[in-house]
Amino acid sequence: MDSYRAMCNEAGGEENLRHTKKDHLNYWTRLKMKNIEGGDAQAISKIMYQELANDPEFFFRFRLNKEGKLRALFWRDSMMREDYSIYGDVVVFDTTYRTNRYNLICALIVGINNHWKNCMFGCAFIGDEKIESFVWLLETFKKSMGGKCPISIFTDQDQAMCSAIQKVTFKDIHKGVKVTLFGSLKRDKDFKRTFSYCLKRCVTEVEFEAVWNSMIEKYNLQEDSWFQRIYDLKEKWCPALSKDFFSAGILSSQRSESTNHAIGFRANRSTSLTEFYSIFKACIQRWRSTEKHDEFLCSKSTASSAIPLSGLLKHASEIYTLSLFTYFEEKFGSLLNLTATKLNALARTLKLLDGYATTASEYYTYIQ
Incomplete structure (x- = not known):
């Protein structure tokens, strides 16, 4: 419909086109079917080899199951490797984005450039969130980057992911705290403000302990297993307790989640792999165009x-x-x-x- 409206605008009105809206949609459907002729997995494979022909430093790997069907896919281009060599001390790794017709899980590996904006290091689809799948992905990513590991990696609280990271010898794991509040806490603004203060604004350990204990006592959360679990992991997410590592200003995996939102605004449960790759590539091109603009401003300002x-x-x-x-x-x-x-x-x-x-x-x- 976007392309149809653009053509109507260029022609000076819908009545000036030589085809109807139905004709346009039918043609677009045939075009998409042609793009995935022979199967979507074969189509995305063809795209990867075309990218490799155009970019000798392009890297991709497939993983098949016993039936010979696609189980996992990873790729990165030459610019992603160059960005990683410069900005790869800290990465965000998350799997919050799952929008495709095959129910594959999309795992994004994201960093921050010198303008404090997202830059992509790699993208993958995996079939499940088991340790084995994460190990394959991280080892493949590590190989694609010449064996270089980041100093710190931010992720969520998924235990399988953390176990895989430790197996692949990433040094420091820092977990984001994803909060799902229920009942009265969900509507309590004072609680949200206090909890956010613990997450982001505490400067010293003494201050954190005082604010945290006061919050736990005030809202009677002494027996809550979720709050006890994240308290046991406080060194991984509290800024007051994690000043001895370089974080590039990242406090949680929100970077990856914002990336998911940026990529996923046009994708849905019916999106094929080839369609997703087109959306993904367009998003990365916008990011790089923004980075060039930022570089220009810095050079002239x-x-x-x-x-x-x-x-x-x-x-x-x-x-x-x-x-x-x-x-x-x-x-x-x-x-x-x-x-x-x-x-x-x-x-x-x-x-x-x-x-x-x-x-x-x-x-x-x-x-x-």
């Missing part, structure tokens, strides 16, 4: 700031992209405000004490 560019801030403006500098400036400004607030509070305290104490011991006694 100079970072500006409401704070005087001197010292550390000036150095950051010279080495960071515009997106990252904006984030750095925000955190830098917050730090300055916090420091100023503490200094003002200290000055007021000293001024107040001046009328009450004359010796160091008296100052100490007053503060106590």
Whole structure:
């Protein structure tokens, strides 16, 4: 229908076309059938070999079952390998997207570029979420990238996926917390705000423990097995407890989920593999076009700031992209405000004490 409306617009109206809407849809159906002639698996295989002919660094692997039917598929192009060599310290691996007529599970491997936007490292379809399937996928991905492993990998709480990651020797696994709330908690805004604070905003372990324990006690969740389980995994998702690894600003697997949304807006349960590949490729082309635009802006623009560019801030403006500098400036400004607030509070305290104490011991006694 998109193509039909575009042709109507170009012709100056539907009445100026030489075919009807029904003719158009019938032709489109025949065209799709021609694309998957001989079976969708054979069609996607043909596409992969065509991509390899056009891009010698293109990489793909199939896995068949005992009946010779497609069980798993992985691919990545040369640009994905180049991106991984630059931005592959941190990856997000998730399987939340399942939109195709064969009920295959789509697994996306995503990273973040220097403009803090998604970049694709690889895509796969697997038949199930068993350890064996994940091991095959991760070993294939690792092989396609010359054996290089990321420093950290973010995923959900799927145990089979985590076991597979450990088997393939990915170093650090960081789990996202996917929250499904029921009953009164689903409608309690204060609870959602407190829980979100634990997930994203706690700075120290002491602060996290205080906020978490207060929340558990307030909402009587001491016996809740789900909250107990994620608390036992707190080192994997709480930012206050995971400051010793590079995360590129990722707190959960939301990067992959946003990728799923970006790719899946035109796909549905009837989407074939060949149709999905076309949607996927168009999405990646949009991402890369956006990255080129960001690169152009960085090359032609100079970072500006409401704070005087001197010292550390000036150095950051010279080495960071515009997106990252904006984030750095925000955190830098917050730090300055916090420091100023503490200094003002200290000055007021000293001024107040001046009328009450004359010796160091008296100052100490007053503060106590």
